Structure formats: structure tokens, C-alpha cells
Amino acid sequence: MSGNSFDIIACGDDALRILCGPGDVRHSLAERLAGDPSWNEIVPGKQDVTIAFNPYTYTMTKAREKLQHALHTGLTHSVTRGRDHVLAAEFGGEAGPDLAQLAERLDMRVETLLEKVEQSPLKVDMLGFTPGFAYLTGLDPTLQANRLDHPRSRVPAGSIGLISGQIGLYALDGPGGWPIIGRVVSPLFDRCLTEPFVLKAGDSVKLRPAVSPQ
Amino acid sequence: MISVLEPGLQTTIQAGPRSGLRHAGVPASGPADAVSMALANRLVGKTPAAACLEITYGAASFRFSSACQIGLAGAEAQVTVGSRAAQMHATLEVAAGEVVAIRPVRMGARIYLSVGGRIEAEDILGSESTYLPAGFGGHGGRTLRKGDELVIAAAKPVPAATTPASLRLSPSSSYALRAVAGPDLSDEAGFDWEASFRVSSRLSRMGAEIDGLFPMQASGLSPSSAVFPGALQVTPQGRGFLLLADGQTTGGYPHLLQVIRADRHLLGQLRPGDRIRFLHTSQARAEEALRAKQALLQSWMPEFRL
Numbered sequence: 001m002s003g004n005s006f007d008i009i010a011c012g013d014d015a016l017r018i019l020c021g022p023g024d025v026r027h028s029l030a031e032r033l034a035g036d037p038s039w040n041e042i043v044p045g046k047q048d049v050t051i052a053f054n055p056y057t058y059t060m061t062k063a064r065e066k067l068q069h070a071l072h073t074g075l076t077h078s079v080t081r082g083r084d085h086v087l088a089a090e091f092g093g094e095a096g097p098d099l100a101q102l103a104e105r106l107d108m109r110v111e112t113l114l115e116k117v118e119q120s121p122l123k124v125d126m127l128g129f130t131p132g133f134a135y136l137t138g139l140d141p142t143l144q145a146n147r148l149d150h151p152r153s154r155v156p157a158g159s160i161g162l163i164s165g166q167i168g169l170y171a172l173d174g175p176g177g178w179p180i181i182g183r184v185v186s187p188l189f190d191r192c193l194t195e196p197f198v199l200k201a202g203d204s205v206k207l208r209p210a211v212s213p214q
Numbered sequence: 215m216i217s218v219l220e221p222g223l224q225t226t227i228q229a230g231p232r233s234g235l236r237h238a239g240v241p242a243s244g245p246a247d248a249v250s251m252a253l254a255n256r257l258v259g260k261t262p263a264a265a266c267l268e269i270t271y272g273a274a275s276f277r278f279s280s281a282c283q284i285g286l287a288g289a290e291a292q293v294t295v296g297s298r299a300a301q302m303h304a305t306l307e308v309a310a311g312e313v314v315a316i317r318p319v320r321m322g323a324r325i326y327l328s329v330g331g332r333i334e335a336e337d338i339l340g341s342e343s344t345y346l347p348a349g350f351g352g353h354g355g356r357t358l359r360k361g362d363e364l365v366i367a368a369a370k371p372v373p374a375a376t377t378p379a380s381l382r383l384s385p386s387s388s389y390a391l392r393a394v395a396g397p398d399l400s401d402e403a404g405f406d407w408e409a410s411f412r413v414s415s416r417l418s419r420m421g422a423e424i425d426g427l428f429p430m431q432a433s434g435l436s437p438s439s440a441v442f443p444g445a446l447q448v449t450p451q452g453r454g455f456l457l458l459a460d461g462q463t464t465g466g467y468p469h470l471l472q473v474i475r476a477d478r479h480l481l482g483q484l485r486p487g488d489r490i491r492f493l494h495t496s497q498a499r500a501e502e503a504l505r506a507k508q509a510l511l512q513s514w515m516p517e518f519r520l
């Protein structure tokens with residue numbers, strides 16, 4: 001079995017970056033490395049995975065050797081599949097204040113826009129920016145939108161943002177610069193859990209309209 | 215109980231950093247200057263990461279409802295306990311009903327006030343530290359306000375201590391920060407290591423904007439990668455941005471330099487107008503610097519890790 005020969009570069013004096021390119025390999029790498037307590041942080045980016053090591057356990061040379069060894073022992077051969085989520089959401093109105101204007105700008109009916117969102121096979125590409133904020137790729141390419149000219153200082157937890165090619169899910173209340181089209185009904189963050197954020201990088205997501213109670 | 219009479223510009227409860235959650239977008243938080251916080255805790259016999267008050271620029275006062283020991287470290291300011299002038303870097307005895315008043319800080323930015331008993335704080339995601347942007351941790355996830363009351367557990371007094379002079383922060387308005395090349399500095403010769411930079415007024419627990427001349431080929435937005443406290447990024451406006459304790463977990467601006475782990479605690483003392491130079495440091499020197507500073511601090515605080 002051949003191992004992987006990704007380049008590993010320094011990221012400061014106590015972190016290393018594996019240049020593994022975009023795609024699922026980042027998520028399976030991150031998941032497998034997570035089992036090793038030598039690594040303080042394992043952070044997937046858009047095209048890489050960065051690992052902060054404990055400088056009291058390893059020098060950078062030793063950490064690099066250990067990482068190279070892990071890559072060469074076929075670490076990435078088993079591609080772990082993320083979980084599948086179907087998230088019910090309210091669209092438009094107070095939950096999605098930018099939906100109507102966005103549809104108008106795209107010259108399509110709100111129903112058409114939402115159909116395209118619901119049919120998009122979304123995937124959590126990475127989390128970042130603020131706690132639990134999930135960048136989802138796989139959005140229908142005809143849905144083109146820019147960031148807001150004036151970011152909001154506070155958008156509610158669960159809000160669904162949309163910019164070209166991506167959906168952003170806000171796990172917590174916080175500042176937000178993406179047009180908001182709706183809000184996921186169930187919480188994306190539970191402070192009592194060991195993994196308090198519902199979504200993980202590599203997970204698949206489908207958005208569905210919430211069924212309103214009769 | 216501690217009553218907040220004057221909170222100053224920004225006082226928060228900080229404890230240890232959050233760790234192992236950056237992949238979920240959760241920043242470290244914790245003290246902007248971890249060494250000063252640990253020194254304050256040491257004066258009252260507490261572990262380095264015990265919850266403390268982080269007071270920005272001083273100008274704050276607190277009333278203690280019961281007798282208590284306190285310790286102060288960090289930026290220098292005049293302090294009074296009741297009507298007595300008091301010293302930083304030494305265990306102080308506060309009587310029931312007395313007011314601890316901290317004058318404005320003249321150099322540096324943050325003072326840490328540790329108290330003998332445990333400060334009640336919200337423990338979330340593995341730490342009691344306040345993270346203001348998401349509003350969690352510490353005291354209701356926010357800065358302290360006039361009239362706030364903090365619950366303090368009773369504690370046995372410890373023998374009085376004085377911080378060794380060699381470990382105290384030397385007040386300064388000019389910093390030489392040791393740094394290694396960041397992942398986006400393609401050519402180490404491309405950075406002017408002799409250049410002097412200035413801290414702008416855009417400064418928070420998330421980061422400090424730095425004015426000066428940065429290599430322009432570096433500006434632009436690239437696919438996001440992980441960033442950590444101590445990262446120097448260059449914004450599209452050609453300014454530098456140095457990440458602090460609350461710094462975001464990922465970023466797309468070029469990551470030019472990384473202040474070495476041994477010197478990151480100094481970033482918490484930067485204030486607007488301060489001058490900065492970055493000292494070109496090799497990986498071997500960075501590791502040696504960490505060993506040396508760690509050994510010095512550990513002799514006084516065995517549990518402390520930079």
C-alpha cells in the first residue's frame with residue numbers, strides 16, 4: 001500500500017500544515033489525526049489541514065517526522081463519510097429578511113430559489129470565522145449573491161446565509177455579513193455535549209422547509 | 215462578594231484558554247497576557263489558569279464585602295487598598311468593606327487582579343474565560359459593568375509572596391517581538407526585518423492593527439487556512455493585523471509572520487502608538503527561547519506552561 005506524499009510546511013514555530021488540497025481527504029485526515037493526543041489542534045482549511053503540536057512533547061522536527069509517518073502508513077486510505085443531516089428551516093419573513101430581495105435580484109420567484117437551495121447537495125466544507133459557523137459548498141451555481149454592503153452586528157443563531165456557491169450556517173448569535181434567507185429550526189449548538197456543535201466538516205446537509213403546525 | 219464600582223474601559227473574567235476546538239471555530243480566549251495572569255494567581259496561591267479579572271488600561275475600582283487576599287500583576291499602575299498605597303507584585307490583604315482602586319495604566323495595557331477565593335464564572339467549552347463576540351463564559355459572557363457583583367468563595371489565607379523582580383513585566387512602549395516566517399512569506403528576504411511598525415488605535419482582544427510598510431505582493435485573499443494567536447496577517451488595505459487571544463480560527467489574508475510562542479504573552483500589553491520590531495528568528499532559536507523562558511517562569515510557577 002502506498003502512502004501519501006503531501007507537502008508539510010511550517011505554520012509558525014508550533015504548528016504544521018499538510019497541503020493536501022481541497023476535497024474529502026482533508027476531513028478523513030483530520031478525523032484520523034484526532035485520535036492522537038500529541039496534536040493540540042487539528043484545523044481543516046479550504047485546501048489544507050493545520051496541526052498545532054505540543055512544543056513540550058515535540059520539537060518541530062520530531063512533530064514533522066511523526067506526521068509524515070502517520071501519512072505514510074496509509075492514514076487517508078479509509079475515507080470516513082460524514083453524517084447526513086436533514087435540517088428543517090423557516091424561509092423568508094422575519095427568519096430570512098433578505099430572501100425576497102435576493103430572489104428579485106436573481107430575477108426568479110422565491111419558490112424557485114428555495115427549490116434550488118433544497119435540491120443542492122450541501123456539504124460542510126469547514127467551520128471557522130465564529131464558533132460553529134459552517135461553510136457549506138455544493139450550492140446550485142445559478143444562485144449568485146454578494147456579501148452585504150453593511151454587515152449586521154447581530155444575526156440570530158440558526159440563520160442561513162447565502163453567497164455565490166456557498167451556504168453559511170450561524171450556530172450562535174453573532175455578527176454576520178451574508179444575506180440571510182432563513183433560519184434552521186433545531187439548535188446547531190448544545191453546550192452540554194462534548195462535541196457541542198451539531199455540524200462537523202465533511203457532513204452532508206439537506207435543507208427542508210419546516211412543516212408549520214396546523 | 216466583589217462589587218464593581220468602576221469597571222474601567224474593559225474588564226472581563228479570564229481563565230485558561232479553550233483548546234482543541236479551533237476546528238469548530240472556537241478561539242482560545244483566556245488572558246491576553248498569560249504570564250501576568252499566572253503571576254497574579256501565584257500571589258494568592260492559585261494555579262496559573264484560575265479565573266482572574268483582566269482589567270484594560272486600569273482606572274477601575276472594586277469593593278470587597280469580606281476580608282480577602284489579592285494579587286496584581288501586568289501593566290504598572292498606582293494602587294490603593296482602602297486609604298493605603300499598595301504594591302503590585304505582592305500579596306495584599308484587603309479587609310471587609312475596603313475598596314481596591316487602580317489608577318490608569320501609563321504603559322502597557324492589561325492588569326490582572328487575582329483574589330484568594332474562587333471567582334464564580336460560567337464554565338463553557340472547557341473554560342471559564344469570557345469570549346465577548348459570542349457572549350459566553352465569565353460573567354454572563356460580557357464585560358463587567360458598574361454595579362455588578364461577583365461571588366467569591368471563601369479561601370484559606372496563603373503565606374504572603376512577592377514576585378521575583380526578574381519575572382515582572384518591564385513596562386515599555388516599544389517591543390522587539392521574536393518571529394518566524396509565516397506560511398505565506400515566500401521569501402524571507404522579502405520582509406524588511408529592520409522596519410519599525412506602530413500599533414494603531416484599532417485594538418481589541420481579537421487583534422491589533424499594525425501600521426507600517428508591508429510587502430505588497432503579499433496582499434489579497436486566498437483560500438482560508440487556520441490561524442493562531444501571534445499570526446501577523448496583511449489586510450487588503452496593506453495594514454498588518456496581529457491576532458490575540460480571541461483571534462479568529464481561520465483566515466484568508468496572507469499570514470506573513472508568526473510571533474514565537476515564547477513572546478506571545480507580550481501581545482496582550484500592546485497599546486495604540488506602541489512601536490514594534492519583529493526579530494527574525496530561526497526555528498531552532500524559537501525552540502531555545504521557549505525552553506529558556508519556560509525554565510525561568512517554571513522555577514516560580516511549577517504548573518505554568520507558556
